[in-house]
Amino acid sequence: MKRETREAAARLCGTGRRAVDLGLSPGASGNVSVRTAEHVLMSPTGVSLGELEPDVLSVLAPDGTHVDGPAPSKEYPLHLALYERVGDAGSVVHLHSPHATAASCLPAWSDVSALPPITPYLVMRVGRVPLAPYAAPGSTRLARNVSELPGPFRAALLANHGSLVAGxxxxxxxAGAIEVEEASRLVVSLLGHEFSVLAPEEVRELTERYGTPWD
Incomplete structure (x- = not known):
């Protein structure tokens, strides 16, 4: 294994363990991947993110062909779809974290984003978070639903499912998935109450300064 690949594998496993430690990946849910110059390394099917090891990751060709290691998570088409949409993405994290999953069961805040600009940090660190229509986990339809979302984005909520974030x-x-989870926690906590969001000019100031997508 090349040095670059070994380092990418080690970082991916560390990220999986951290997601579990933070309570963002219950049971064996969720999946993570990292893209190298030649391959996509991905968490195997049925393995807790807290138990990932660099030598037992699934290795995929850029087109999704399984070339080495155990079978990948069934969500590999979802990851490939986001890599295609976010050209500079080096990694994708898909989690069933509790508040993001709860928010994914709510109507989208707007046509632009499932989550409102409730804090400057969501706008600064992630940008808009569109809601992808529901499709069965692991299906090519779910991957197409992400591919067909309009406009630029780096994170999405999957309806009745969870979050998907590129970095x-x-x-x-x-870090983006954590920000989506925190914004979702605030939204869910405020259900049934009136609350304020950032004004359009305030959102614009942040997106221009930090280069994140919103409109």
Missing amino acids: GDPDAAL
């Missing part, structure tokens, strides 16, 4: 590396992807 430059595994740490960045998990």
Whole structure:
């Protein structure tokens, strides 16, 4: 295994363990991947993210062909779809974290984003989070639903399912997933109450400064 691949594998496993430690990946749910120059390394099917080991990751070709290691998570088409949409993504994290999953069961806040600009941090660190229509986990339809979302985005909620986040590396992807979970927690906590969101000009100021997508 090349040095770059070994390092990417080690970082991916560390990210999986951290997701579990933070309570964002119950049981054997969720899956993570990292893209190298030649392959996509991915968590295997049925393995807790807290038990990932660099030498037993699934190895995929860029087109999704399984080339080495155990069978990948059934959600590999979902990851490949997000890599295609976010050209500079080096890693993808898909979690069934409790508040993001709860928020994914709610109507989208707007046509632009499932989550409102409830804090500056969601806007600064992630940008808009569109809601992908429901399809069965692991299905090519779910991957197509993500591919067909309009406009730029780096994170999405999957209806009645959870979150999907891309980042430059595994740490960045998990940081985005944490931000989506926190924004979702606030939204769910405020259900039934009036609450304020950032004004359009405030959102614009942040997106222009930090280069995140919203409109």
